[in-house]
Amino acid sequence: MTVQTLPARYRVASRAAETHDTVTLGLDPVDQPIGPHLPGQFTMLYAFGVGEVPISISGSAGPGLVQTIRSVGAVTRALCEVDPGQVIGVRGPYGTDWGVADATGHDLVVVAGGIGLAPLRGAVLAALTAREMYRRIVVLIGARSPDELVFATELESWREGGAEILVTVDRATAGWTGHVGVVTQLIGRAQLDPAAALVLVCGPEVMMRLTARALCEHGVPPGNIRVSLERNMRCGIAECGHCQLGPLLLCRDGPVVSYARAAPLLSVREL
Amino acid sequence: MNAVAASALAGHAFLRGMPPSDVALLAGAAVAVEVPAGHRLFDEGEPAANCWLLTAGQVALDLPVPGRPNLIVETLGGGDVIGFSWLSPPHEWQFGAQVLEPATAFELDGPAVQVLCEHHPGLGYQLAMRMLAAAVRRLQATRIRLLDLYGPPGGGDAG
Numbered sequence: 034m035t036v037q038t039l040p041a042r043y044r045v046a047s048r049a050a051e052t053h054d055t056v057t058l059g060l061d062p063v064d065q066p067i068g069p070h071l072p073g074q075f076t077m078l079y080a081f082g083v084g085e086v087p088i089s090i091s092g093s094a095g096p097g098l099v100q101t102i103r104s105v106g107a108v109t110r111a112l113c114e115v116d117p118g119q120v121i122g123v124r125g126p127y128g129t130d131w132g133v134a135d136a137t138g139h140d141l142v143v144v145a146g147g148i149g150l151a152p153l154r155g156a157v158l159a160a161l162t163a164r165e166m167y168r169r170i171v172v173l174i175g176a177r178s179p180d181e182l183v184f185a186t187e188l189e190s191w192r193e194g195g196a197e198i199l200v201t202v203d204r205a206t207a208g209w210t211g212h213v214g215v216v217t218q219l220i221g222r223a224q225l226d227p228a229a230a231l232v233l234v235c236g237p238e239v240m241m242r243l244t245a246r247a248l249c250e251h252g253v254p255p256g257n258i259r260v261s262l263e264r265n266m267r268c269g270i271a272e273c274g275h276c277q278l279g280p281l282l283l284c285r286d287g288p289v290v291s292y293a294r295a296a297p298l299l300s301v302r303e304l
Numbered sequence: 305m306n307a308v309a310a311s312a313l314a315g316h317a318f319l320r321g322m323p324p325s326d327v328a329l330l331a332g333a334a335v336a337v338e339v340p341a342g343h344r345l346f347d348e349g350e351p352a353a354n355c356w357l358l359t360a361g362q363v364a365l366d367l368p369v370p371g372r373p374n375l376i377v378e379t380l381g382g383g384d385v386i387g388f389s390w391l392s393p394p395h396e397w398q399f400g401a402q403v404l405e406p407a408t409a410f411e412l413d414g415p416a417v418q419v420l421c422e423h424h425p426g427l428g429y430q431l432a433m434r435m436l437a438a439a440v441r442r443l444q445a446t447r448i449r450l451l452d453l454y455g456p457p458g459g460g461d462a463g
Contacts, residue, residue, distance in 0.1 A: 147454030177454050203449045205376040210404060212379045213364065215448045221317075222381045240453040 038270065040079045040122025041067050045115050046097060051183040054104045055148055056113045060123065061097040067123055071130035072155030073233075073261065073289045076100065077269050079122030080111035087266035088112075089152035089288070090126060098123065101151035101183060127269040129289040131156045131259060136231035140169040142223070144244050146216055146236025147176055150183050152261050152288070153235050161194040170196040171223050171230075175216025175240070178204045199223060216240065217247040227252030234292075235261040242299050245292045258292035279304055308334040308410055316357045316410060317383040318434055326427040333416035338408050345386065345401040352389035352397045353414045358382055361407025365399045374400065378442075385438045390414035 047059035070090050079085040086108045092099035104113040133156045141160050143153050160170050176182045179202055192198055199219045201212035232248055234241050241260045248258055264276040264283050271285035279298045310331040319327060360382045366374035377399055380386055389397050421428030
């Protein structure tokens, strides 16, 4: 197998602001595109002259990519500030995927916190395109406030496509009519069938840990819960070791990992 | 309002596992209610005498702020319990509660339940442990919200 270690050039075809610090880029290949990808995998995005960061793939647009980026440092800030027409570098796709088809005949449940919905967007869209393969598609979303919901304009079309969507925020603003509270409280409201649910969880690590714990309390086996872990991915091909988490190199063995495997690692200090 | 069959009351998540004899006692102090959207169950500062075991719908706990819409503290739904203030002095609601989506609930008469508990310590123990567990869950959820879970790790500069 050939692994791609040189960035391919992609032109920014579109740039949409999701929140005050998060944008979604539509990227079209300038030359040969990167290989096919699956929901949950990530790419290394290169802001020329600034640096490279791992970003989960949010979806496809023909041969192009859709990637959602939150500005949290120098590189992501540079990527968030690109204008349509500019060119950036893309390596990948790397890592494990959500394995959405494993929920065939069962319930697919997605739990997202904040920008954690970005890596899950592809999984939701993939499931909706084969809606008849699943019993229920349940999407539980938690955000700081209504202003910080990503893909807010898409949620209605997901509902129309057959997904059940519950959204909760930590702080309601005027006009908000949805839930107020933490995302773990939505688990009880969704009335899940714990024996027949594959649950995909993505968000900050503490949120994923607490969510997975709540799911287990509701009877979901740890092996039916998948989380997306992030460490300091650099090479993307399991050579440099920067993204090591115990026995895992997350750029190869992750980012998507079964909670049964991840749980013992997430409680070890300094790992 | 309708009288409540003990079997119906026993199906509520809050009472799951309670001895049938205790549920039967409690049923005598409960009525089934349907509450339309927009109705306020109670307001901050009013005497607190009741408790609701929500079976469906959505209710917001809120706090009035002069000149602004009420601040929503938390929303509650089927399976949740609404109302802790009737249990302890000063027996006044600390927040308000407004029905957001049509709700159904078992409404418990607080003073009647307290009299029952004094005469039946077993029921009192069962109820106290359940109220404690519900309060702990709410406390934990509040603590998690204080963590600002969805913010960038370490406040930023991650890449």
